[in-house]
Amino acid sequence: MPDAAAENPAGPRSGEISGTRVGLVVNPHAAAGSGNRIGARLVRELGAAGFDIVHLSGPTAGAALANARRSISEDRLDLLVVAGGDGMTHLGVNACAGTDIPLAVVAVGTGNDIAGALGLPVRDVEASVAMIAAGRTRSVDAGRVDGDHHRPWFGGTLYAGFDAVVNARANAWSWPRGQSRYNLAVVRELPVFSAIPYAVTIDGTRTETEAMLVIVANASSYGGGMHVAPHALMDDGLFDVMILHKISRPEFLRVFPKVFSGTHVDHPAVQITRGRRVLLEADGITAFADGEPFRRVPLRAEVVPGAVRVVVPAS
CATH class of the missing domain: 2.60.200.40 (Tumour Suppressor Smad4)
Structure with missing residues (x-):
């Protein structure tokens, strides 16, 4: 592995979202099965806040991750939003780690431990949308595992x-x-x-x-x-x-x-x-x-x- 400190010598930093193109991935099973309803609400409210939505959810988590990575690599996104629990945060980390694309977590899953560690709103869609609209970002660490693996990163x-x-x-x-x-x-x-x-x-x-x-x-x-x-x-x-x-x-x-x-x-x-x-x-x-x-x-x-x-x- 390369030296981790050399990859980010400046250490943790804060910033802002630089554009309005938002990729959205929703876990339909989150929030006691109401994930699709929450996804529709996010589309409405993020749209009202001035964001352009790119739908990236897929039939499986692997397909959604592939969609997100492709959109990031093709420079189609300014922000990735994932809605669900720690599993969806894991997907978002694996899409965004090592890139300049910020990750926003709408924490509506069964387990929301990573969101809790970051001080994010939990099971509060309105507060999550307000947080995204405010656009403040912070850089945090992630774990990376050696080997040829589809998901080498973990956040929590x-x-x-x-x-x-x-x-x-x-x-x-x-x-x-x-x-x-x-x-x-x-x-x-x-x-x-x-x-x-x-x-x-x-x-x-x-x-x-x-x-x-x-x-x-x-x-x-x-x-x-x-x-x-x-x-x-x-x-x-x-x-x-x-x-x-x-x-x-x-x-x-x-x-x-x-x-x-x-x-x-x-x-x-x-x-x-x-x-x-x-x-x-x-x-x-x-x-x-x-x-x-x-x-x-x-x-x-x-x-x-x-x-x-x-x-x-x-x-």
Whole structure:
């Protein structure tokens, strides 16, 4: 990987949207299935604010990402707007990272952790449109993973282990909605889960351990409000890597509720190390990123400072 600091030596910066051509990608399943209605509202209200809309949604997330990348490469956009949760933010990051095109997130999904970390309006379309119209942008970090991969970037968290297994289980269910679905998946998976042997190398320092999970955090929370790395910042040029070393199932159930307040970090089995480059090694594990199935481990990730310009509230 190239040196991340050299790619953006000026570090985080702020700016403004420079034009009115807006690409729009909407998750139709967001907001309890009302994503299309929200998309129609965004078209009306952004149009009334003077923006020209380019429709980029597709039948799949992959098709929408291809549409967005093509429009950006053909210089058709001044701004990309995505409406949904962390999965849609992940799509937007992969379209905009490394370009000058700002990303605006209308956070109306089940999990809106990246939006929360950035101080964006959550489940408030009117406030989101006002934020976009104001046009203030800020550059934030993103994680980039080595290899030939269709989605090499992540904005919030990359994780592998028990949490990824639970995420896969929760994604397969249509009910219940929200955090309850994740909690139910925890109860379903924990009795059959065993700690995983990992090797985690952070900035050249290698740790071999059996662990319940490993999280590479650019943002402080995931899973709809679980503050796994409560001190992580999206503009400091570093990951917060959280390792939950092997503990018993009863102890895990005792510690798990503390993640919502971030007080789990006081447990002796929790290790958080900050660094720019992470090599994660394990056998037979699929990592998730921003709530989406990502790729098999082993993988190597690096934080890229100022990789994405995001639209943020003016105040």
